[in-house]
Amino acid sequence: xxxxxxxxxxxxxxxxxxxxxxxxxxxxxxxxxxxAWMVVIVLLNVVGALAWLVAGRPRRRxxxxxxxxPPPRRPLAPDDxxxxxxxxxxxxxxxxxx
Numbered sequence: 001x002x003x004x005x006x007x008x009x010x011x012x013x014x015x016x017x018x019x020x021x022x023x024x025x026x027x028x029x030x031x032x033x034x035x036a037w038m039v040v041i042v043l044l045n046v047v048g049a050l051a052w053l054v055a056g057r058p059r060r061r062x063x064x065x066x067x068x069x070p071p072p073r074r075p076l077a078p079d080d081x082x083x084x085x086x087x088x089x090x091x092x093x094x095x096x097x098x
Contacts, residue, residue, distance in 0.1 A: 010046045016047035017041045021056065028058035 012076045018041050026034045041048040078084045 013049045014041060014045050017052045021052055024058060029056055030058065031055050 018038060021029075021037050021041060023036065024034065029037060031037070032040065037052055041052050044051070
């Protein structure tokens with residue numbers, strides 16, 4: 001088992017890098033184009049996978065969630081929702097004498 005561990009790690013790293021490259025937006029890839037990165041990852045195995053992780057992946061935005069995905073929008077609490085507060089004031093207001 002101990003002899004097989006480096007091979008399993010190498011294969012797992014290569015597969016991870018290949019899937020990550022395939023799922024990355026083509027406009028976000030750094031360095032080479034996406035198909036070229038995939039060829040480098042497959043042909044150079046561990047070295048290609050490490051090169052992708054270091055030089056090809058999109059850079060993370062500071063404080064971001066990783067890729068170019070914005071943070072999820074959370075619903076406003078009722079006391080923070082301006083529409084809710086407006087409807088509440090309209091409901092509590094006395095009816096006009098018109």
